[in-house]
Amino acid sequence: MDASPFHDGELEAQALAGESSRGTGIRDFMPDQHRDFFALLPYLFAAGRDAQGKPIATILTGPEGFVTSPTPNELAIAALPASGDPADATLSVGASVGLLGLDLRTRRRNRANGVISERDGNGLRIAVSQSFGNCAKYIQLRQHEPVSASAPAVEELGGLDPAASALMTEADTLFIASGSETGLDISHRGGRPGFVRIEGERLAIPDFAGNSYFNTFGNLLREPATSLLFIDFAKGDVLQLQGTAKIIWTGPELAGIDGAERLLKVEVTRAWRRKATLPLRWSEPEPAPTTLATGSWRQDQAA
Numbered sequence: 001m002d003a004s005p006f007h008d009g010e011l012e013a014q015a016l017a018g019e020s021s022r023g024t025g026i027r028d029f030m031p032d033q034h035r036d037f038f039a040l041l042p043y044l045f046a047a048g049r050d051a052q053g054k055p056i057a058t059i060l061t062g063p064e065g066f067v068t069s070p071t072p073n074e075l076a077i078a079a080l081p082a083s084g085d086p087a088d089a090t091l092s093v094g095a096s097v098g099l100l101g102l103d104l105r106t107r108r109r110n111r112a113n114g115v116i117s118e119r120d121g122n123g124l125r126i127a128v129s130q131s132f133g134n135c136a137k138y139i140q141l142r143q144h145e146p147v148s149a150s151a152p153a154v155e156e157l158g159g160l161d162p163a164a165s166a167l168m169t170e171a172d173t174l175f176i177a178s179g180s181e182t183g184l185d186i187s188h189r190g191g192r193p194g195f196v197r198i199e200g201e202r203l204a205i206p207d208f209a210g211n212s213y214f215n216t217f218g219n220l221l222r223e224p225a226t227s228l229l230f231i232d233f234a235k236g237d238v239l240q241l242q243g244t245a246k247i248i249w250t251g252p253e254l255a256g257i258d259g260a261e262r263l264l265k266v267e268v269t270r271a272w273r274r275k276a277t278l279p280l281r282w283s284e285p286e287p288a289p290t291t292l293a294t295g296s297w298r299q300d301q302a303a
Contacts, residue, residue: 005130007182010218016249017262021212026132028073034110034131035069038101042066042144042280044077047098047177047186047227048090054242055098057177057186057229058087061279066123067101075099075112075126080119084154086240086272093119097126098177098184105143107136107288113183129183135211138190138294140172140285142233149279157271160201164271167230167239168196168203172285175229176264178219178245187216190291195257197297201268203228203243204253206260208294217262220245226266233282235275242270258295 004011005026014020038044044060044067062079069075081088091097095116102109110133118125157164168174172193177186189205197204207217220226224246230239248254248263 006213007180007218007222009180009222010214012221013214013218014212017212017214017217019212019214023132023213026130026213028129028131030069030072030075030112030128030131034112034133035072037103037108037110038067038069038075038112039065041101041103042146045100045102045175045186045229046087046091047179047184048087048095049179049184050086050090054225055177055179055184055227056087056090056242057175057227057240058085059229059231059238059278073128075128076123077126078123080121080123082274082277083151084274084277086154091116091119091124093117096179096183098179098186099126100175100186100188102139102188104139104141104282107139107141109134109136109139109188111185111187113185134188136288137210137290138208138288139188140190140287140291142282142285144280144282146279147236147281150276152275152277155273157273160198160268160271164239164273165198167232167237169194169198171196171230172287172291173231174205176216177227177229178216178223179225180219180222185215185219190288191294192287192291192296194296195294203266203268205264205266206257206294207262207264208259208290209261217247217264220247220264228266231278233285236278236281238274238277240272241266241268243268257297259293
């Protein structure tokens with residue numbers, strides 16, 4: 001790999017934040033501990049690009065072991081998107097893909113980005129070009145149990161209806177997909193329930209102290225199109241959004257929630273909901289210590 005594993009947008013984001021990183025944990029292959037980790041997962045988060053080149057985030061599920069690593073540069077996924085998933089068409093041969101392995105039982109997470117080399121009726125094979133781990137910050141512990149799967153009709157929403165708004169304002173976890181000329185990425189964000197604020201059709205999401213890589217923000221500086229994924233962990237509902245991002249680096253808005261170092265504003269342009277689509281249900285969360293160190297939106301700021 002190059003001396004720096006970061007593209008120009010990531011380096012610009014680091015400079016705007018007044019931070020820097022050597023990115024020593026970013027590799028062009030998966031170490032054995034990452035390869036073994038993916039095989040423990042019953043779910044995997046993924047990002048593809050739609051026909052207009054815009055990212056869309058989704059979740060794939062299967063029994064533990066449905067993701068394997070035949071070689072340090074390959075992942076084999078024995079699953080495809082669920083029926084009606086708007087991300088299904090984005091996961092085609094030759095397409096870039098961003099992957100996030102996250103075990104909510106242990107707060108462990110690893111990223112693997114690359115290109116889809118094969119797809120058949122049983123799943124996908126990924127040629128991995130970038131692999132790295134992430135810290136456990138803001139990840140709420142949750143235990144899962146399997147349930148019978150269903151295939152509900154997908155609802156494309158004309159806007160953020162009360163049910164969608166309630167899910168987001170009660171959420172302590174979301175996933176965000178972004179892209180650049182170098183590929184796609186999907187990342188986790190967490191906070192206290194209510195850390196996502198709704199402003200009409202726009203969301204305000206605080207950015208807390210992280211690993212200084214700025215993969216997501218670096219991508220968004222180059223390509224503002226983004227996608228958010230919310231999960232109702234108790235019901236198995238999935239809410240997928242697409243929108244346009246704007247980063248607030250400084251200013252009085254940051255005082256609206258303790259711990260925010262930046263704000264991400266997302267203007268929502270499309271939304272899909274699939275009720276009870278996931279074959280898993282999760283327990284009540286145990287907040288991460290880093291989550292408990294963050295604040296909630298002040299009422300005067302929310303107004």
